[in-house]
Amino acid sequence: MTGREPTQSEIGAMRDLVARAHEASAEAGKSGIAAGLMAGDTLLDAGTNHVHLEDDPTRHAEIVAIGRAAKDRGSPDLSGLTLLSTLQPCEMCLAAARFAGISRIVFAARQENVPEKYFAFPHLRMPDLLNGQDEVEVIGGVLEDEVIDLYRDGQE
Amino acid sequence: MTGREPTQSEIGAMRDLVARAHEASAEAGKSGIAAGLMAGDTLLDAGTNHVHLEDDPTRHAEIVAIGRAAKDRGSPDLSGLTLLSTLQPCEMCLAAARFAGISRIVFAARQENVPEKYFAFPHLRMPDLLNGQDEVEVIGGVLEDEVIDLYRDGQE
Numbered sequence: 001m002t003g004r005e006p007t008q009s010e011i012g013a014m015r016d017l018v019a020r021a022h023e024a025s026a027e028a029g030k031s032g033i034a035a036g037l038m039a040g041d042t043l044l045d046a047g048t049n050h051v052h053l054e055d056d057p058t059r060h061a062e063i064v065a066i067g068r069a070a071k072d073r074g075s076p077d078l079s080g081l082t083l084l085s086t087l088q089p090c091e092m093c094l095a096a097a098r099f100a101g102i103s104r105i106v107f108a109a110r111q112e113n114v115p116e117k118y119f120a121f122p123h124l125r126m127p128d129l130l131n132g133q134d135e136v137e138v139i140g141g142v143l144e145d146e147v148i149d150l151y152r153d154g155q156e
Numbered sequence: 157m158t159g160r161e162p163t164q165s166e167i168g169a170m171r172d173l174v175a176r177a178h179e180a181s182a183e184a185g186k187s188g189i190a191a192g193l194m195a196g197d198t199l200l201d202a203g204t205n206h207v208h209l210e211d212d213p214t215r216h217a218e219i220v221a222i223g224r225a226a227k228d229r230g231s232p233d234l235s236g237l238t239l240l241s242t243l244q245p246c247e248m249c250l251a252a253a254r255f256a257g258i259s260r261i262v263f264a265a266r267q268e269n270v271p272e273k274y275f276a277f278p279h280l281r282m283p284d285l286l287n288g289q290d291e292v293e294v295i296g297g298v299l300e301d302e303v304i305d306l307y308r309d310g311q312e
Contacts, residue, residue: 004291006177008196030184047293051232052232054223054227055226055227055229055230055231055232056222056223056226056227057221057222057232057233057234057252057255057256058214058222058223058226058252058255058256059223063214063219066212066213066214067212067215069215070211070213070214071210071211071212073179074211075211076172076207076208076211076212076213077213078213089180090255091247091248091251092247092249092252092274093248094250094254095246095247095251095276095277096213096214096248096276098277099213099246099248099275099276100213100214120250120251120252120254120255120285121201121254121285121287121289123288124280124285128280129247129276129277130277131277131278131279131281132279137202141200141258147234
C-alpha cells in the first residue's frame with residue numbers, strides 16, 4: 001500500500017461521485033454512498049448503494065459498480081481499473097475488488113472518521129486485510145470533507 | 157465461535173447443496189460451489205456460483221443466496237437464518253453474512269484444505285475476521301469429503 005497522491009482525473013471523478021452521493025442521500029430509501037470504476041482517466045460505470053432499494057444486503061455501491069463494469073467488459077477480470085468510492089470500501093467490497101484484480105483504490109471518507117457499523121470486522125483495518133499485497137495502491141481522504149457529514153450517523 | 161455439531165436438518169440441507177455443487181460443476185461455465193439459507197429446519201433459496209455465468213466477480217454462491225433470501229423476506233436483515241455453503245465462505249461472503257445479521261454458518265470444505273485463491277486475504281483465517289464476535293457460530297467440515305475433490309485446483 002502506498003500513500004501516493006490521486007491524479008487530477010481521479011479528483012475530478014471523485015467530484016462526480018460526491019455529487020451522486022449527495023443526490024442519493026436526498027432520495028428516500030437510498031444511502032449517500034457512490035462508487036465507480038476508472039479506466040485510465042475515464043470514469044466508467046458508477047453505482048450507488050442499493051441495499052434498501054433492492055432489499056439486498058450485498059448491494060453496496062462498490063458491488064453494484066464492479067458488477068456493472070465486469071458485465072460491460074464481458075469478464076470478471078477488472079485488472080488495470082481503479083475503484084473509487086465516497087466511503088472507504090468495507091471488507092466485502094475490498095475482497096470483491098481484489099478478486100476482480102483491481103489494485104488501485106481511491107476513496108473519500110476514511111474508516112477512522114466514520115461509525116464502526118460500516119464495517120463487518122471493524123477491529124481490522126485496511127492494512128491488516130491487505131498485508132503482504134504490496135501491489136495494491138490505496139489513497140484515502142480524497143474530498144473527504146465534502147462527504148463526511150453524510151456518514152456521521154452510520155446510515156446506509 | 158463454537159465447534160458445535162450440525163443439526164440433522166443442516167446435514168440434510170448440506171447433502172442437497174453437495175448435489176447441486178456436483179451438478180453445477182458438470183455444467184460448462186459454472187463452478188461447483190453451492191450455498192443456501194436455512195430458516196429453522198428448512199432450506200430456503202439456494203444459489204450456485206455465477207461469476208462466469210454473469211461475468212460478475214461478486215456473484216459467489218453465498219452472495220447469490222443471500223440476495224435471494226433477502227428479496228424473498230423483503231428486508232436486508234436475515235437475522236436468525238443460517239448460511240450453508242459447500243466451501244468455506246470467503247471474506248466477501250462472510251462480511252455479507254454479518255451485514256445481514258446472520259450468526260450461524262455451516263460449511264463443507266475448509267480453508268486449510270483448499271487452494272489459497274478462493275480467499276482474498278488468505279493470511280487471515282475466519283477466527284481472525286470474527287475476533288470478538290462471540291455470538292457467531294461456525295461449523296466447518298460438514299460432508300467435506302463429498303466435495304473436496306471439486307476444489308482441488310482452485311477453479312471457480
